[in-house]
Amino acid sequence: MENDLISKKELLELTGISYGQLYRWKRKMLVPEDWFIRKSTFTGQETFFPRDRILARIEKIKNMKDDASLDELADILSPNPSDVEVEKDMLVKEKVVSEISMDIFAQVLGILDVFDFQKTLYAYLLDRMLSSGDASAEEGKIILKTLAESFPAFEGKQCDLLFVRKLGVSFCLLIEGQSRISLDPGAKLVRRISISSVVEELKTKLSNGGFSDGKQ
Amino acid sequence: MANNSMNDLRINGIGSSSGGKYDFVQINGKGDITGDLECRELLINGLAHLDGNVKADTIRVSGKSDFRGDVSGNRMIIDGMSDIGGIVKVETVENRGMLRIAKDCGSEVFSSQGGFTVGGLLNAGKIDISVYAQCKAKEIGGEDIEVRIGGGLSIRKLIGSLFPGLPLNPVLITDTIEGDNVYIENTTAKVVRGQNVKIGPGCEIGVVEYRESYYKDPVAGTSVNESRKI
Numbered sequence: 093m094e095n096d097l098i099s100k101k102e103l104l105e106l107t108g109i110s111y112g113q114l115y116r117w118k119r120k121m122l123v124p125e126d127w128f129i130r131k132s133t134f135t136g137q138e139t140f141f142p143r144d145r146i147l148a149r150i151e152k153i154k155n156m157k158d159d160a161s162l163d164e165l166a167d168i169l170s171p172n173p174s175d176v177e178v179e180k181d182m183l184v185k186e187k188v189v190s191e192i193s194m195d196i197f198a199q200v201l202g203i204l205d206v207f208d209f210q211k212t213l214y215a216y217l218l219d220r221m222l223s224s225g226d227a228s229a230e231e232g233k234i235i236l237k238t239l240a241e242s243f244p245a246f247e248g249k250q251c252d253l254l255f256v257r258k259l260g261v262s263f264c265l266l267i268e269g270q271s272r273i274s275l276d277p278g279a280k281l282v283r284r285i286s287i288s289s290v291v292e293e294l295k296t297k298l299s300n301g302g303f304s305d306g307k308q
Numbered sequence: 309m310a311n312n313s314m315n316d317l318r319i320n321g322i323g324s325s326s327g328g329k330y331d332f333v334q335i336n337g338k339g340d341i342t343g344d345l346e347c348r349e350l351l352i353n354g355l356a357h358l359d360g361n362v363k364a365d366t367i368r369v370s371g372k373s374d375f376r377g378d379v380s381g382n383r384m385i386i387d388g389m390s391d392i393g394g395i396v397k398v399e400t401v402e403n404r405g406m407l408r409i410a411k412d413c414g415s416e417v418f419s420s421q422g423g424f425t426v427g428g429l430l431n432a433g434k435i436d437i438s439v440y441a442q443c444k445a446k447e448i449g450g451e452d453i454e455v456r457i458g459g460g461l462s463i464r465k466l467i468g469s470l471f472p473g474l475p476l477n478p479v480l481i482t483d484t485i486e487g488d489n490v491y492i493e494n495t496t497a498k499v500v501r502g503q504n505v506k507i508g509p510g511c512e513i514g515v516v517e518y519r520e521s522y523y524k525d526p527v528a529g530t531s532v533n534e535s536r537k538i
Contacts (some may be wrong), residue, residue: 110488110519111450111486111501111502112433112450112452112487112488112503114449115449115450115486116450118431118449119415119431119432137484
């Protein structure tokens, strides 16, 4: 799925940023290391990037860098969960996670009053799968269990959540981000979510959405 | 990090420590630190082996040090010789000796008056290199990049007499240099890309790609195979 690459040269031309800026952002880890893909071309080694993601990321950095320092940006964009804590009521009130998802969450991982970032992420992912109609309540529980058991092992890495169904049987798996998978023709990939981008989304939500009093 | 309750670690003579968290760490003589070390200031006079990762506000090496892990901090001054096996993330690196980094180096300011080797990418906002001995980096990227031949011939002759085998006309060797403002002397590179590129004396460059301005010193001994505006 990673065939659509953009060369560094083309990227700079398209976005109007300079070499210096790109290196600065790389240093500040605003652009993940594994997006720098080295390939040999006839002019020697060149660096390529996954086209859609790097363009989206640079757009985002350009938009946000006026309001936040590069270090703050790095925190929002990093795949590592931040150290935010949010009250359960706040999550429901701000419509980050629906009440129904919260109930299912409580059944699987217990009743919590205060959510740390990781738990918030699980609940948010669950809510997404349920509200999009991709997963049923029972299936949601499987997803939660998988996340709780396996997601911490992906610390610092890009990670994708896959949800697959075949002949009415469903299962969910976590894989390292952007890897290619092949399924047998009878199976259907219901949903693939890049958790890293959800982490970003959620961090942006939590830092902008009036959660300041819920933060520690 | 600057916590008053933190202890100092001093090794005078020969000694070893398993690492840990300290305020001030000083090694005079020969010291081995076998684990991760976190401190406000690390001062090495003599010989030190550090097996773990090192995190220190200020690192100063006046002697010889061998870091096996990653090094991070605010300022690092090398007045002697230093080998670093991991990744360097230090805001300001000042090298006045011989610095060898096996992997990447990321800094805001990287200045070198001596020789160095960076096995990966040398990435810094401001790169200021005076080439006194051979300098090598796989790739160099940053905002302002300046490479000049260090000192006069007499100083290089003096250094050459102290360290036999050093070339009298040392060069910086790298695959690619990419930056906003690039000025280079005594550099051998396959590709130089930048906003404003100036090629000084003693350079051997494969391709120059520039976006705004380009100047090549007409002096003999500088060659650029190809240059194009992009």
